[in-house]
Amino acid sequence: MTERPPQIWITGLGAVSCLGNSVEDLWSAAADERTGVTDGLGRVPDDIFMEAPANRALAFAVHAAREAMRHAGWSRLNPDDGLIVATTTGFFLQWDRAFSEFVNERLPIDEFRRDFLNQPLMQLNVALGKALDHRGPSTVLTSACSASTQALALGAMWIKQKRVKRCLVAGVEVICDLTAEGFRSLQLLSREPAKPFDVARRGINLSEGAAFLCLESGDGGLAAVSGYGFSTDAFHMTGPHPEGHGSYRAMNQAVRSAGLRPEDIDWVHAHGTGSIQNDMSEGLAVKSLCGEHRPYVSSTKWLHGHSLAASGALESALVVRAMHEGFVLKTRGLTNPDPQIPVLHPKSDLKVSPGHVLKNTLGFGGANASLVLSHPRTVRA
Amino acid sequence: MKLVLLGHGRFTSADLEVYQTPPQWRKATRNMIMATASIERALGKVPGFIDRANEDTGLVLGSSSGELDTSSEFLITLDRMKVARPLLFQNSLHNATTGFASIHFRLTGPTFSISSGLQMPRETLLMAQALLEDGVCRACLVTLVEGHRLLSGFIKESVDEGAATVLLAEAEFAASLGYESTPEFIMADWIADYPENPATAPLVAISGSQFYRQIVERE
Numbered sequence: 001m002t003e004r005p006p007q008i009w010i011t012g013l014g015a016v017s018c019l020g021n022s023v024e025d026l027w028s029a030a031a032d033e034r035t036g037v038t039d040g041l042g043r044v045p046d047d048i049f050m051e052a053p054a055n056r057a058l059a060f061a062v063h064a065a066r067e068a069m070r071h072a073g074w075s076r077l078n079p080d081d082g083l084i085v086a087t088t089t090g091f092f093l094q095w096d097r098a099f100s101e102f103v104n105e106r107l108p109i110d111e112f113r114r115d116f117l118n119q120p121l122m123q124l125n126v127a128l129g130k131a132l133d134h135r136g137p138s139t140v141l142t143s144a145c146s147a148s149t150q151a152l153a154l155g156a157m158w159i160k161q162k163r164v165k166r167c168l169v170a171g172v173e174v175i176c177d178l179t180a181e182g183f184r185s186l187q188l189l190s191r192e193p194a195k196p197f198d199v200a201r202r203g204i205n206l207s208e209g210a211a212f213l214c215l216e217s218g219d220g221g222l223a224a225v226s227g228y229g230f231s232t233d234a235f236h237m238t239g240p241h242p243e244g245h246g247s248y249r250a251m252n253q254a255v256r257s258a259g260l261r262p263e264d265i266d267w268v269h270a271h272g273t274g275s276i277q278n279d280m281s282e283g284l285a286v287k288s289l290c291g292e293h294r295p296y297v298s299s300t301k302w303l304h305g306h307s308l309a310a311s312g313a314l315e316s317a318l319v320v321r322a323m324h325e326g327f328v329l330k331t332r333g334l335t336n337p338d339p340q341i342p343v344l345h346p347k348s349d350l351k352v353s354p355g356h357v358l359k360n361t362l363g364f365g366g367a368n369a370s371l372v373l374s375h376p377r378t379v380r381a
Numbered sequence: 382m383k384l385v386l387l388g389h390g391r392f393t394s395a396d397l398e399v400y401q402t403p404p405q406w407r408k409a410t411r412n413m414i415m416a417t418a419s420i421e422r423a424l425g426k427v428p429g430f431i432d433r434a435n436e437d438t439g440l441v442l443g444s445s446s447g448e449l450d451t452s453s454e455f456l457i458t459l460d461r462m463k464v465a466r467p468l469l470f471q472n473s474l475h476n477a478t479t480g481f482a483s484i485h486f487r488l489t490g491p492t493f494s495i496s497s498g499l500q501m502p503r504e505t506l507l508m509a510q511a512l513l514e515d516g517v518c519r520a521c522l523v524t525l526v527e528g529h530r531l532l533s534g535f536i537k538e539s540v541d542e543g544a545a546t547v548l549l550a551e552a553e554f555a556a557s558l559g560y561e562s563t564p565e566f567i568m569a570d571w572i573a574d575y576p577e578n579p580a581t582a583p584l585v586a587i588s589g590s591q592f593y594r595q596i597v598e599r600e
């Protein structure tokens with residue numbers, strides 16, 4: 001008889017964002033309808049730490065990791081625990097500064113080499129592993145905005161396949177010149193807080209932070225990772241497929257792999273960046289998936305901005321918290337829904353307890369990833 | 382699960398000097414060209430495979446240097462000319478090569494980009510194995526690519542570049558497509574870490590990897 005794969009549970013959450021240094025801060029801001037975006041960017045305020053951190057990425061990561069582990073009751077990471085980090089910037093702030101000084105002949109080559117050694121995304125993982133005294137399996141996913149959604153799914157696979165016993169999964173991102181100026185050059189940034197799905201949406205708010213989720217098998221937890229799906233648009237380097245074909249396939253796989261039907265989904269927590277193309281593509285994909293069944297669809301990017309590789313983890317943490325508070329969150333910043341996007345927007349935060357939530361991400365390079373997160377009451381023993 | 386090796390290919394920086402780069406690749410980076418050409422060579426061993434198994438085929442692409450050469454170009458242009466060039470930005474993302482290859486081959490299955498330093502060969506292969514075991518895909522391209530011409534120039538070291546690809550599949554799936562007498566893929570023979578070289582760290586020479594040497598042996 002085939003052994004039934006174990007149920008994978010999220011048992012701890014941690015977050016540092018432009019809204020504060022805990023999941024509680026994130027949730028309070030959502031409840032108070034308070035955005036962390038200023039002048040179009042969602043920067044983590046320095047004063048949430050005791051002092052301005054010398055290495056922002058590492059400070060965000062260590063703080064959020066410890067919060068998640070405390071929440072899950074993990075006193076330490078063991079050699080048979082995994083660590084998966086998703087990032088597109090990692091230690092880029094350090095490298096970026098050293099690089100600029102070097103090419104302007106203000107930094108000798110020996111010093112540049114010293115800082116250069118800190119450059120790759122992997123170095124965040126190495127430093128985090130040291131800070132947490134982690135010696136088990138570890139990797140870094142860099143699939144743009146879908147990276148931490150992929151990481152959560154990979155963490156679940158590692159546990160199911162017995163590569164690890166438990167897994168700490170992270171998304172970490174910092175705002176640096178490369179991303180801030182780069183997104184500006186693509187004319188994707190909005191100076192105002194994002195307006196996902198609004199007819200007047202103008203673009204995204206780049207943000208930074210870290211979110212960590214503890215995964216393990218067992219009898220229960222905060223929410224189950226009950227399905228996942230991935231696809232690639234193979235269409236454009238930065239733009240999504242205009243009709244959302246790739247996103248549709250990722251969502252469809254996620255729902256099927258959870259053993260569900262689209263009509264079982266109560267809430268689609270959308271990628272919903274507030275860019276003209278993303279929201280249209282994703283809305284059409286949801287419509288293709290759900291047909292006449294219309295789950296609530298909303299985005300929370302107005303609150304916390306778009307933290308790129310960290311977005312899937314950060315928003316999953318928020319979804320799990322909302323699930324436990326018994327809410328479906330409305331889209332903040334949405335006042336005049338785009339009639340071309342055929343989805344059901346909750347008009348207010350709804351006091352209903354969602355059973356199954358579909359969490360979407362769409363990334364540059366056409367990488368789409370979706371997760372199904374399920375309330376414990378819906379998961380069969 | 383039994384895995385089989387359906388195809389393999391590699392591409393070196395020397396190949397790049399003589400390669401007839403297609404005109405539609407005019408915006409491509411060195412990593413994009415090397416990775417895509419190595420995938421092309423791997424797929425060349427199984428003509429028509431992607432047409433028959435597109436959605437079932439994943440791509441896991443690992444790179445330590447990633448697109449830091451392009452990030453450097455972006456930052457230099459920004460610093461000196463005060464211009465942020467969108468093409469350099471889109472090409473500077475670590476997963477840009479994965480996106481480029483997926484567009485070229487019209488790969489619509491799962492694509493993953495990773496950066497795991499010296500553990501890259503191991504982590505890319507184990508990632509592919511995890512996806513195959515989970516049933517996320519039934520065949521998987523695994524590509525390592527290391528292009529760092531600009532970066533190695535900055536630190537005045539010569540570090541070879543290149544890309545290497547294997548096409549793995551579940552044995553049963555391969556057989557269902559008519560690939561019945563393909564060799565089993567023995568993971569242990571391929572997954573050794575990149576050799577450590579403090580003189581060139583963090584840049585890694587792809588030709589030093591067991592993954593790369595296994596392909597050379599099969600040519």
